[in-house]
Amino acid sequence: MDRLDGIKVVSFDAEGTLVTTDFSYSIWYEAIPQKYAERYGVDFATARGVIEAEYKKVGDQRLEWYDVRYWFKRFGLGSPEPVMADYRHRVAYYPEVKDVLTALSQQYTLIVASGSMREFLCHLLEDIEPYFGRVFSSLSDYRQLKTPEFYQEICKEMGVCPEQIVHVGDNREFDFVSPRKVGIHAFYLDRSGQGDGSLASLVELKLRLVDL
Ligand SMILES: [Mg+2]
Incomplete structure (x- = not known):
């Protein structure tokens, strides 16, 4: 498994990634x-x-x-x-989420990059909010879907190059294609475990990022 070097920020989609729908x-x-x-x-x-x-x-x-x-x-x-x-x-986190966030937060700045509105995020993230340095909502903050420009804006706001960010999420277009266009290391999360080259859970992301 390829390890990633030089990463400073790990970015998560919210719904379908950290928290169930x-x-x-x-x-x-x-x-x-x-x-x-x-x-x-x-x-x-x-x-x-x-x-x-x-x-x-x-x-x-x-x-x-x-x-x-x-x-x-x-x-x-x-x-x-x-x-x-x-x-x-009805807010429910996937079972591995708290362990993964605890482990990754020792080494990286964690952020949320979501397409959901803040009205949803304030409920969805309530129990895990302390793990995150920033929460970005493409809709509430920029009135757009998760476009390449949204990811560029995040890099600027976080003061890092795209190559220093890893993003993970469960929407192929918005969480994988879009961030890759600006040079972010993106992972597509497919919890069915059937996606080619995708991650089946956030544990697989942790294995790539945490020094064992
Ligand atoms: Mg999602």
Whole structure:
């Protein structure tokens, strides 16, 4: 296994990488349809059908898809904050996460580079926030998806060259192709373990980065 030298910063995607998608999924597919059902006096299944159709129309290549404020406003559902706080118990970390963060934080500055909004990240990262020097949200901080420019901006903010950063995440385009374009060492995390040349868990990242 190739070892990496000269690395200063290790960057993590949030959802699907550190934290499961349970919390966000609950917001998108339970909380929002539930609020919609109450607001318009329809049953939950009807509400969910309407909501999913609206999500599909927008699609995941547009910023609005990820923007919880946009959806609450669009459907007239009030403020997202109290609803999200009610679902806080759905936040769950992958089993290896705390061990890996503890080990890597001895040697590297750890950061989060996420496409999720801060409204999500404040819940998603609550228990592991102390491990991170910085948390970047492409949507909240730069109004963009995780583009090469977003990663360039992170290098600038962190005061390091792209070659000194490792990034890991579970979206091939946003966490692998995009950071590689600017020269960051990127790893694609495929927890199904079937991806060619990908990592099956963050333990594999630790093995490449920690002096044994
Ligand atoms: Mg992800």
